[in-house]
Every structure is written in C-alpha cells, then in structure tokens.
Amino acid sequence: MILKTEGLSKTFEVGFWRRRVEAVKDVTFQVEEGEIFGFVGPNGAGKTTTIKMLMGLIHPTRGRAFIFDAPIPSHSAKARIGYLPEHPTYYEFLTGGEALRLFATLAEVPRAEQGRRCEELLELVGLTQAADRQIRKYSKGMQQRLGIAQALVADPAFVVLDEPMSGLDPNGRKEMRDVILELKRRGKTVFFSTHILPDVESLCDRVGVIVGGVLRDVGRLGELLSPRVGSVELTAEATGAARAALSRARVLSEEGSRVTVRFEGESASKEADDAVRALGAAGGRLVSLTPHRETLEDFFMRRIAENGAGAAPMRRAG
Numbered sequence: 001m002i003l004k005t006e007g008l009s010k011t012f013e014v015g016f017w018r019r020r021v022e023a024v025k026d027v028t029f030q031v032e033e034g035e036i037f038g039f040v041g042p043n044g045a046g047k048t049t050t051i052k053m054l055m056g057l058i059h060p061t062r063g064r065a066f067i068f069d070a071p072i073p074s075h076s077a078k079a080r081i082g083y084l085p086e087h088p089t090y091y092e093f094l095t096g097g098e099a100l101r102l103f104a105t106l107a108e109v110p111r112a113e114q115g116r117r118c119e120e121l122l123e124l125v126g127l128t129q130a131a132d133r134q135i136r137k138y139s140k141g142m143q144q145r146l147g148i149a150q151a152l153v154a155d156p157a158f159v160v161l162d163e164p165m166s167g168l169d170p171n172g173r174k175e176m177r178d179v180i181l182e183l184k185r186r187g188k189t190v191f192f193s194t195h196i197l198p199d200v201e202s203l204c205d206r207v208g209v210i211v212g213g214v215l216r217d218v219g220r221l222g223e224l225l226s227p228r229v230g231s232v233e234l235t236a237e238a239t240g241a242a243r244a245a246l247s248r249a250r251v252l253s254e255e256g257s258r259v260t261v262r263f264e265g266e267s268a269s270k271e272a273d274d275a276v277r278a279l280g281a282a283g284g285r286l287v288s289l290t291p292h293r294e295t296l297e298d299f300f301m302r303r304i305a306e307n308g309a310g311a312a313p314m315r316r317a318g
C-alpha cells in the first residue's frame with residue numbers, strides 16, 4: 001500500500017470571529033501500488049486541502065496519514081513523491097529546459113544524471129521542441145506538462161497531481177491523460193484530483209468521491225455504478241384500464257394507443273415490474289422495456305444533491 005489515511009480532517013478558522021469551516025471531515029481511504037486513483041469532487045469539496053495535508057503543507061486538525069508506511073509529514077517519504085500543485089508557478093523568463101534543470105538541482109538529482117533525465121522528461125511530456133523557449137510563451141497546457149515533468153524529476157514512485165486537467169482544452173486533456181497512462185505503464189502509482197468526469201471514466205482504476213468534505217464513496221467505477229438502475233423506459237399498446245396501469249410513470253410520448261413512459265428513482269425497477277403485470281392483466285401489450293443504468297454523471301449529481309444546495313456542479317466535459 002502506498003497511501004493510507006485514517007480519519008483525516010481539517011477545520012479552518014476564518015476571519016475575526018474565527019468562523020469554523022470544516023473543509024475535510026474524517027476522510028479514510030487507501031491507494032494501492034501501481035494504480036491510478038482519481039480523487040473526484042466538485043469545486044470546494046476539499047480535494048486540495050486533503051492533498052496539501054498529504055504533502056505536509058498544512059497540518060491535519062485530526063486523523064493520520066501514511067505514505068510508504070511513514071506518517072506524514074515524512075522527509076524520507078517525500079523524496080519518493082512527485083507533486084504537481086493546483087496552480088504551479090514558474091520563473092517565467094527561464095526556458096522550460098532551464099527550469100527543469102533548476103528543479104533537478106533542487107531535488108538533488110546527481111549532476112551527471114541531470115542532462116539525460118531532463119531530456120527524457122521533456123520528451124515524455126512532449127516539450128522537447130519547446131525546451132529552449134521561455135515559459136512565459138508557453139500555453140496553459142504546456143505549463144501543466146512542464147509541471148508534470150517537474151513532479152517527475154526525482155524519479156518518484158508516487159505521483160500526486162492536483163487538478164492536472166484543469167484549464168486545458170480537449171486536446172490538452174487528452175495529452176495529459178496519455179502522460180498519466182504512461183506513468184502507470186512505467187510502474188508509478190498516480191493519485192490525481194479532478195472535477196472533470198470523462199477524465200475519471202477513461203483513466204482511473206479506482207475513485208474516491210468527496211463532496212462537502214466527506215468522502216462519500218471509494219471503489220472501482222464499475223462497482224459504484226453498476227448495481228443501480230437509474231430509470232426504466234417502457235413502451236406499450238394500452239388503452240383504458242391498461243393505460244391506467246402506467247399512470248404512476250412520467251409520459252415521454254403518446255400516439256394513439258402507443259405510449260412510452262419512464263419510471264425513475266430508487267424503486268424504478270419494482271414500479272416497472274408492477275406496471276408490466278398490471279398492464280398484462282388489463283389486456284395491454286408490452287412493446288419494450290429498457291432499464292437504464294445510472295451514468296457517472298447521474299451518480300455525482302445524486303451525491304451532490306444529497307449533500308444539499310450550495311455545491312457547484314461537476315463538469316461533464318471541460
């Protein structure tokens with residue numbers, strides 16, 4: 001196991017009256033070696049606060065965390081962690097190549113290895129051609145990719161990325177996803193936060209869903225979504241009593257005796273079953289019955305709704 005948290009919590013006290021903001025509440029999860037773990041939640045959910053605690057930048061109010069079995073903050077563990085902050089900043093008048101060399105020196109990469117390491121990383125993140133250009137001329141996507149190269153400069157086993165796709169266009173996001181998959185292929189463990197759902201679907205081995213500072217779910221996406229039937233669509237030939245058998249569902253279309261309805265919510269499956277029986281008993285004819293599994297977006301929306309108003313929506317695509 002690479003990372004383990006136990007009841008990790010952070011309460012900020014804000015302003016003159018020291019109003020308490022519980023940013024992270026009792027978060028417990030693990031990240032296993034070699035996996036890509038997505039830490040997913042809407043804006044303000046507590047992702048950055050959790051990551052900052054893990055990186056030793058702020059102290060937890062309660063709870064514990066271990067990285068490589070060492071309690072945080074651990075100097076020895078830190079040497080094996082690569083970290084991309086949410087808003088990386090650079091000395092913009094350096095070129096990408098110069099900045100990376102500087103990071104390599106700061107990370108105490110042996111001088112003899114620095115040249116080769118930096119070249120290889122620039123290649124990995126697709127910045128070889130731009131290595132001699134000043135960072136102030138880099139696009140947002142190029143700056144994010146330089147940030148990944150910076151995070152990898154000490155050849156860490158565990159890579160922590162805070163919103164690596166944020167602010168990137170679809171092409172930039174695809175490039176970032178490819179880099180993350182390549183890291184996994186090279187045997188690294190990757191933990192990244194995001195509020196952009198397609199990134200989660202296409203990348204993660206497991207996800208943790210955090211809403212309002214509370215970790216609501218942890219698991220494989222398939223496991224989180226599959227058991228739930230979100231809605232059932234039913235088409236029937238029905239008039240009179242048979243039509244009445246469908247009265248509890250929402251009507252999607254109606255043409256003559258042919259009607260299409262949708263059952264929604266927790267008991268959609270059962271209500272649809274009951275309706276099919278009643279329909280048959282009343283002389284109606286079932287044409288089709290289609291259960292719709294909950295999508296990732298439905299899942300998040302439900303979690304956010306359960307958390308109450310005030311949470312910003314997740315983005316379907318960025």
Ligand SMILES: Nc1ncnc2c1ncn2[C@@H]1O[C@H](COP(=O)(O)OP(=O)(O)OP(=O)(O)O)[C@@H](O)[C@H]1O
Pocket residue numbers: 012013014021022023041042043044045046047048049050086163195
């Ligand atoms: N230094 C701080 N002082 C007071 N409140 C803070 C501080 N940092 C974060 N918060 C609050 O804690 C909550 C969680 O913020 P956090 O930045 O961890 O969320 P996030 O999931 O990373 O969202 P985003 O994607 O918008 O960065 C928010 O309500 C935020 O306003």
